[in-house]
Amino acid sequence: MAGRLGILAGSGNLPAQVAESCRRDGRDLFIIALEGQAVASELPEGVPTAWYRMGAAGAILDRLKAEGVRDIVMAGRVRRPSLAELRPDWRAAQVLARASARALGDDGLLGAVSKVLEQEGFHVVGADELAGDLLTPVGVLTRALPDEQAEADIARGIAAARDLGRLDIGQAVVVQQGIVLGVEAIEGTDALISRCAGLKRSGAGPVLVKVRKPQQDRRFDLPAIGPDTVTACAAAGFAGIAAEAGGTLFLGRESALTAADAAGLFVAGVNCPIPEAE
Structure with missing residues (x-):
């Protein structure tokens, strides 16, 4: 017991x-x-x-x-x-x-x-x-799907977030059309999203990408998304959110996905294994 x-x-x-x-x-x-x-x-x-x-x-x-x-x-x-x-x-x-x-x-x-x-x-x-059911599952979880540009931005974001995490700075980045608009530091994800809202370009919207740090101890400080993340991304005109499947906590999943569908935002759990060399 x-x-x-x-x-x-x-x-x-x-x-x-x-x-x-x-x-x-x-x-x-x-x-x-x-x-x-x-x-x-x-x-x-x-x-x-x-x-x-x-x-x-x-x-x-x-x-x-x-x-x-x-x-x-x-x-x-x-x-x-x-x-x-x-x-x-x-x-x-x-x-x-x-x-x-x-x-x-x-x-x-x-x-x-x-x-x-x-x-x-x-x-x-x-x-x-x-509470293993809190982990983000793999795959697109919303009605909206990432397009080709968003898929490329997700890949770029994963690489940038890994480098950011390796330096023990943050766990999230915002990418739009191949350009890293912002990286997370001490201010947190919501402030990152708000800051990048004023930096976004015309055309396809930005994507928020959250992944574990390469050296992450899973017992604490796993990256997380939830309803507030969706609300902030929708208000900032983002195209979607990509979170590491099995390595990111998805809090309030049902209400978050309902809000994402209402806003036309995609939410996806993505595989991004850490290379053994790291």
Whole structure:
């Protein structure tokens, strides 16, 4: 029997969707909601929840142990705080010191966090391990289909996103007619889409492409799309969205696809294996 699962929750739909899947399986849950990150209205009802600031690592670890948590999943968007906002206690300071220069990128910081959790006796799992139905399936999922230009833009976007991810910068790019209009950095995907709306050219619309980083640890920070992504792309005049099949989370899939069909936007799950040399 699986032990109690702890969810370290940021913002967005992922914490609630992971919780829903686990509760269907009869699993006991406990949520650590990160202050300034998680949103109360987005969290699942009826699940014991405690709120802590991100820098209170010692208190968080003690509470997880007191609650009998064995497995931990990191779920939801987390905006990187400044050091002043973080106000790290001594345990959080240890994490930052362990990450050292690697903390300049998300992978280094998250890797350091997971190592500390494992040293404390927890088992860190990925959201896709708990709710595999959230992964984007392969194929076109909408009535609208990518045309020849869109297919070429998707291929270009995959290559560009792989290079971007290799540098641990972001997971998404926007391509139009073979031109990379923008790449994702700290601002996130929605801001990338909004920025590229003012850069698009006449003719066939841009395509948003999201893929894993080549060095991605699947246990945290998998790229994700959802209804908000579709709404933003439709408002910006995009032609469609391509997400890595089996490597991208598709949250709120039913409502997202309904919105995409209404807007005439295509959504496709694409295979983009990582070359062994990487």
